[in-house]
Amino acid sequence: MTGILTIARKELSIYFTTTIGYVAFGAYTFVMGLLFITSVNRFQQYTELYLAQQKPDLLEQLNFNDAIISPMLSTAGWMFLFFVPFLTMRLFAEEKSNRTFELLMTAPITSLDMVVGKFLGASVLVVCMGVLPAIYPLILHIYGVSTGGGSSVEWAPVFSGSLVIVLLGVMFTAIGLFISALTESQVVAALLTFAWLLILCLLPSFASRLEGDWQTLVEFLGPLAHVARGVRGRLHIADLTYFTTFSVVFLVLTLRVVESHRWR
């Protein structure tokens, strides 16, 4: 356990002694903030439009969750596609190219300590990024309450949405970690991870060409449908199982790759 924490702490500290952590967080919060402002503006425009046109039924349908929060959470999922490869590329590739891998391999820690430690270190960052979009509903809530309008934020979809976004980020991290263990080049690791994640996200669009069970299977393998359900507040055990299984499988694969250095 101490081995895991030692590695995790080191990974996390390197993100913040280099610019990686700041750049990732800065860019991510910037894009999310921009998205929030535009969504709120658009929401206001529609409200004014419906009021002017006197369409109470449409006005009734307009709500924070569908108009602002869900799109933001879904975007956070897409953003991980770009940010996670950037965060995971160095995990093993840098150790190998800098020859510090030799230090880890000759230290009295196990390969499992190494893999889980690195995974934890990167995951802490990704989890923070996944939880961050929950600030925006909170802003809406506080603003609504303080102006006397009351809060019209539904919290269940915010919680389930944040949970699936975090799980998605963690799963992407496990995939990035695995690919980083395969190569010595950080650039190759980042590009391969990005390509892999992109293909995974686009799987459902290939599924339409298939039929029967194959179609169901390929659709199930794409992460975004699982994210979409969570964001809408409908969390299924199958979705949670999907994310955990994928993460565990890639962690086990990473462990095998790292272990293979001990008998090569």
Add this chain to the structure above:
Amino acid sequence: MIEVQDLTKRYRDHVAVEGLSFEIRPGEVVGFLGPNGAGKSTTMRILAGYMPATSGSVRIGGVSVFDEPMQVKKKLGYLPEIPPVYLDMTVASYLGFVGRLKKLPRRTIPSEVERVATTAGIAHILGRLIRNISKGYRQRVGLAQALLGQPEVLILDEPTVGLDPIQIRQVREVITQLGAKRTHTIILSTHILSEVRATCQRVIMLAHGRIVLDDTIDNIEATHGTNLEEAFAKLAAQ
């Protein structure tokens, strides 16, 4: 302290080392000498538990490196050919990290870091980022890392390579002082003869993955005369 029996390492059709057998007593300082590609680094990496051997056995302090790697690694300090330093850490945080990696008692780590930094002559640069220090200092940070926790066995792979003459002398002094204490068993590799002469009591010479000579410096000088340079050149060419 170190017993190596019939050690062989093959990479597909290339034989890196073949049939190495030797024994090193506690407190001995042994130089691995040989031209580039003789198998020095491979042997040291196997001893340090970085890679497995194709066949043979290595026991350190009576424990097999292959069967009980965790137990052996706790007794080892290893400096690979390229110092394994993280460029984005300060010297102090790097040494602290290695201390925790070696599972030293948490309370002793700060004093241990100070001790090895003083020994390696880097106490004045503890706060600097490794990225910003010279190659010679990085090498010494690597050496300091190996010394953390006072390991019984030190494996130093070309500890002076790439250093300027003054730095070479300083690193050699550190090794000589450690050797004089007789508390560490030290193996160091080099292809520089004068280095072995300056720091070691005994030489194991490798060529083409085999041991061609294993004797004390005094004995070698007695049999081959004081012109060791020529004697080694002949052996290496064999």
